[in-house]
Ligand code: PMP
């Protein structure tokens with residue numbers, strides 16, 4: 001059959017986690033915690049099931065959860081989203097990204113992506129017949145020169161995808177970035193897809209720059225969030241999309257025929273749980289400690305650490321160790337040293353190899369220490 005996605009292989013996250021398992025390597029590749037989520041949360045799911053939340057949730061999400069999300073968002077950013085018309089509960093961030101793109105992108109539309117980028121963006125755009133226009137971020141800081149972004153604009157530019165804090169680089173956007181972006185798009189009808197799944201994972205007292213805090217951006221943005229990150233429960237695949245009413249209307253037209261609605265008992269449990277901010281407001285210091293712990297361990301290795309301002313990913317250059325391709329190096333790291341990572345070339349569409357790999361530090365300290373012992377031997 002003729003492939004709709006020629007050249008697209010199985011996602012790197014599945015490939016590396018499988019290899020890690022086959023070789024009994026420590027898995028710092030795919031981003032997920034290796035420790036349990038809060039038992040309170042599991043009890044709340046059990047309770048929700050016992051209480052009868054076992055049939056379809058309403059199509060846009062449980063009213064209770066949408067209201068709780070609205071309260072949380074308002075508390076954090078002082079912005080009100082209407083639970084009835086501007087919040088949709090999704091099957092994780094990935095479905096929200098797919099649905100937002102499907103709702104907006106027509107064949108021939110151009111979408112600007114900053115690479116290295118989360119690997120679902122480009123294939124989704126292509127599946128919809130859209131064209132990806134790439135801005136390549138340069139290590140080690142992965143900063144954006146907005147004058148250069150402007151050069152990518154054409155009459156067909158339909159959307160820009162932002163991701164802050166960024167996967168895989170751990171970089172974050174500043175308020176100056178936001179101001180430059182506003183200037184760039186003013187007078188256009190460009191839509192923004194802002195992937196903010198790591199909104200809480202930001203370090204050293206820096207403030208997350210959500211597009212919602214800028215009215216010129218908010219009115220044209222889909223904002224994607226994931227409970228997988230917030231609750232240390234990536235397998236639950238729950239998240240949400242915030243967008244103004246006109247965009248949400250289009251989003252839900254797709255959502256209703258894509259998943260219709262998502263897991264009902266977990267929506268009830270999450271709403272109960274996040275009603276109490278003390279259940280999540282330690283999360284940035286929790287991950288900052290892990291970042292610092294892991295960076296300190298690797299300081300004694302031959303890896304050169306890149307900055308990490310957010311997310312639970314630490315990138316490192318191995319150019320002092322080897323000149324192998326990053327995919328070859330990562331595979332050797334699994335087979336010979338027992339540690340699985342992600343080669344950052346997987347986050348580009350064009351062959352691009354800066355000899356950088358990504359470690360996930362959302363792990364028990366003991367796991368990180370064991371991995372570091374092995375990495376120091378290289
Ligand atoms: N966006 C980014 C940048 C991610 O790293 C991920 C994966 N964790 C997602 C979206 C998808 O989130 P989810 O697991 O909730 O689908």
Ligand code: GLN
Pocket residue numbers: 011013014029030031032167
């Ligand atoms: N976001 C996670 C990562 O970047 C995993 C996503 C996935 O497995 N699809 O590792």
